[in-house]
Amino acid sequence: MSELPPEDDPDMQAQQNVQPNIKVNAEGKRDDEWSQCLQVIANKRDRAAFARLFKHFAPLVKAFAMSGSPLAASHADELVQEVMLKVWQKADGYNPRKAAASTWIYTIARNCRTDMYRRLQKFDTPLAAEDIWVEQEEEEPFVAVQQRRNAARVREMLTQLPQEQAQILAKVYMEGKSHSEVAEDLELPLGTVKSRVRLAMQKLQIMTDQR
């Protein structure tokens, strides 16, 4: 985790002046729109709002499903339905102070994709993805705010990563591959994959203090 930007950081000040406490990222209010949409879904059980959210996120969930393992990809539509239904069912558990709407939906998609993959492989397990990725409570509001600022920065920095690093991150996250699977895929030594991930993380200022 990085330090908060110094107070004389003009960008940060400008953001704070415009809309205190609300995440404003490179793409303006996009995240906010979906956060509000999710809250309307939770509070009013509003189907029209849900349909709007569906139209935006279902194509992303489907793209995510299709970039995964061929086994899961062949069930992409099923995954879309499962994820979007979960979004509706769990909307009241969404906390806009903790995460952007897209982050929340991404974690649901990741969980469903992992569960589906294990189901298709006939894993007999008492654990669901939700048991493993317990929604992480963040007690300290200060940290939550910092985290959302980090997310905004990550978005901007991602576009500036060298291709060789961005490609590996895409394989890790969107294709859901382990580091050694990525190494095999790209015919690179495992050490190279690890160090490129590390370099990317450093640029994104994530985990700079982890071994």
Added chain:
Amino acid sequence: MVTHHPDMRLLTEFASGSLPLAQSAAISVHLHFCSHCKRQVNALQDMGAEMFDTLQPADVDDSLLDNVLAHLDDEAPLTYASSAAIDESPVLVQRLMTGDYKDLKWSRINKALQIARLRTGDPEHEFALYHIKAGGSIPCHSHKGTELTLVLEGSFSDEEGVYHQGDFLMRDAEDVHTPTASRTADCICIGVLDAPIRFKPWNYRLLNPFLQLQAS
């Protein structure tokens, strides 16, 4: 205070969903004790979310929306996750056990060590609880693959350090070590193995069947 953490590869594979089930379970228990790594995982998830957000959208047939709308009023399946946190032990470990530590099927390896396997459904990794008596040691051993260890209760030490509740260790095949519980309290650890564990002294060879990797 947790001082030993999973490395970056483990956390990244955990956050992105490629880490095997039994290993993910061990990381998840570590996060229960470690707010530092919890934040790291959150940051790693944020990164996944940003990539998710900028994917090239795929065509979704209108019938899918109709289909989902038709099921909105279905009753949501019951979920238990993160609701049963009354007890002190991590929810995930409770999910894997039926009852208390004492209700598990413990295999006695020697005077100081008992092992109980928990079924995670991971076909390639064994997830087990190790109960080391106060002052007792796990016989000196090596293993073929990776060994993940997480301290659930008490503490233990080995040639390289002392490990307390929540501490996480990863050992590779070449590492040979002799973990010893503290003198004052029993130690309970989670151990995740991806290959059979081998004990050094000849007299433990007969015990090896207990420690062979069991694809549960």
